[in-house]
Amino acid sequence: MVKIGYTMMTEQAGPRELVSHVVGAERAGFDFSVISDHSFPWLDSQGHAPYAWSVLGAAAQATSRIPLMTYVTCPTFRYHPAVIAQKAATMQLLSGGRFRLGLGSGENLNEHIVGAGWPAAHVRLEMLEEAVSIIRAMFEGGYVSHHGAHFDVENAKLWDLPSTPPPIGVAVSGDRSCEIAGRDADLLIAVAPEAELTKAFAAHGGAGKPCVGQLPVCYDPDRSAAVARAHDQFRWAVGGWEVNAELPGPAGFAGATEHVRPEDVAEAIPCGDDVSAFVEGVRPYVEAGFTEVALVQIGGDHQEPFFEWAEKKLLPALREL
Template identity: 45%
Template sequence: MPEYGYFLACEEFAPADLVEQARMAEQAGFQALWISDHYHPWNGAQGQSPFVWSVIGALSEAVSLPIETAVTCPTVRMHPAVVAQAAATAAVMTNGRFRLGVGSGEALNEHILGDAWPPANVRLEMLEEAVQVMRRLFTGEEVSHYGAHYTVENARLYTVPDEPIPIDVSGFGPKATSLASRVGDGYITMMPDEPMVEQFRKGGGGAGLVSGGTKVCYGADRAEAVRTVRRLWSNQLLPGEMAQILPTPSHFEQLDPLVSEEMVGENTVCGDDPDEHLAALTAFSDAGFDRVYVGQIGPEQRGFFDFYRTKVLPGLP
């Protein structure tokens, strides 16, 4: 039976709001937390993007739930040796309740220092090497590494947890899923795609944790909920590789006309029908996921948590 968690959106909410949502999630019966790791929001309407590691520090004191980044890119904006230190401290502060979710990233967040944005195959190579570097550092031993993409000299993490930090790898296509099955302790994806879960498990992932997530917009007025999703998260429905290669929030805003309210209504759970919310989450369960995370879009946070506590979570497998 899967566990159900809440997805904290750093792109949309200020730090104090995220901490309060985490408290409400725990009180409502959610069993884990995801938190996004972005330098920019996807668009100006979302309007936030706090430093995730500072927020995790606050969460470690506010709640007792497991916490995972969904996901951190440890390859361009931040060197894997620095990410390893941040993750190790997070694991210590949460008493081992932290998992590091990693992915190959988006230009939106990773190009900010002026580095070239590599093609997808190179980004996956960099991610694999970064995972190797971080795993060595998590041992607490001194590490020197001279690789194709990263150099580390005489680096040692003195603050490390008692147990190794699980690293889950995000993948949305066959190549990234193959990488996840080869080097990840778990697999992350955002669609209830059973063939990808099977690829991960048969490719070497075995019984590793498979996690997925979705965003919904609870509200008594379904039409208003649809408008809220289109205003804040139309980027979710953009096709192809645009999410990986567009460099600024304004570029995503220029593509808003491509996403209609009709598209949002057909592809996002909106409104207050418990059956629709249950169906969206059960699709992940049916596809073999171990953890399923849901995030609420827009300001109706308290109403969402009450709705899920009374109408949705009790009906889930």
Template identity: 45%
Template sequence: MPEYGYFLASEEHDPAALVEQARMAEQAGFQALWISDHYHPWNDAQGQSAFVWSVIGALSEAVSLPIETAVTCPTVRMHPAVVAQAAATSAVMTGGRFRLGVGTGEALNEHILGAPWPPTQVRLEMLEEAIQVMRRLFTGEEVTHHGRHYTVENARLYTVPDEPVPIDVSGFGPKATALAARVADGYITMMPEEEMVTRFRKGGGGTKPVSGGTKVCYGTDRDACVRTVHELWYNELLPGEMGQVLPSPRHFEQLQELVTEDMVREKTVCGDEVDEHVWALRAFTDAGFDRVYVNQIGPDQRGFFDFYRTKVLPQLTG
């Protein structure tokens, strides 16, 4: 039986709202939390982007659910030695209920310090080296590392959990999935594609957990939900590599006209048809995922949690 979790959107909600949503998620019967790690939102309409590590500290006191970043980029904006300290502290505060989800990131968040935005292959190399550095630091031993991309001198984490923080790798293509299969403690991807799960498992991932997530917009007025998605999360439907290479929210806003409301209606679950919500999550289960996370787009968070508590989760977990 897969686990079903809630995906907290740091881009759309302020810290207090995220903590309250986590409480509602636990009360509704969700079993875990994802939280996004961004410096910028995708567009100004979303309007938020808090420092995720502060929010995780608050979540650790508010709920007992496992928490994972989905995902952190430990390569450009933050040095892996600093991410390792943040992750280790989060694991201690949650009593070992923290996983570190990592990926190669987006220019939107990572280019802010003025460093060049590397091509995909270089970013994958940087991610692999970053994982090596963080795993060494999680031991609590002193680390000195002189690598191709990172230098660490006499670094030691004094606050570490009893067990090393699990590191899951996000991948949307064959190269990233191969990296996840080779080095990760679990695999993250956002489409319910059985082929990618199989590639991960056969490439060395074996029985390690595979996690996926999706966004929906619950509401009693389907058309209003479509408009909400089109206003806030049209970026989800942009084609190609734009999500990885565009440098600022205004660049994403310039492309909103590429996404129509009809595209949203076709690609995103909107409204209050129970079967549509159940099908969207079961698609991940059928593709072999172990954990499935869902995010509610828009302000009607309480209505969403009531809907999932009474009508959706019982069909998925019963």
């Protein structure tokens, strides 16, 4: 049975609201939760970008059951991998073992703020691979020194180390990232229901490990209102990640999506309150071999009605999958 998760979308709500949302998700019966880690929203209409790690700490204290996970953190530009290791170890302790560390090669949208430039994709993957090795070494305990192609670590040590380190997930979009994930990660992360990704992950050593996908949805009893909201805040999602990873700010995303129509968004994102449409949105992930799917309810001030509907109608239907 596929596990159904909830996304704390930092681009569409403030920090206190995000904590309230994950409490609502736990109450509604979602199996796990994830959180985006951004310094910018994709579009100005989303309007938020609080610090995800502070939200996670508060969420760990406000909830008692629901697992927490970054989806995803880039450990190569804004954050040094040694700092990520400390953050993740602390979160694992605060949450009582409910935390998973999702990592990815990042987006220019968020990482440009430190002024380090934006190298080619293959370089970013090299950096991610090296960062994962540093984080793994620090999770093992003791002092760590490292002098690699992209990072230096000098006598680093985690003084508060959980007995079970947080599992590490790696976001994938092609064979090279699947190779890194299959060899070095405990789970796969992807935003497209492509069987090629899960198969490549398995072929590189990930067989039997969890595969976590994500699907934006827009619940509203008024379908036209749902489509309009999805178009206003999430039309960027119909583009490919090869392009999205390169754009430097919300103005770039606004320009790139200028000609995306509401009907284009409605074809890609389940909108309204037809349970079967949402089930059919999740089905391709299940058929592609994903074991978990995190839903994104579009609209920061439209979460509570979604939780009520999900608890009564959506989650029971999805668990039939």
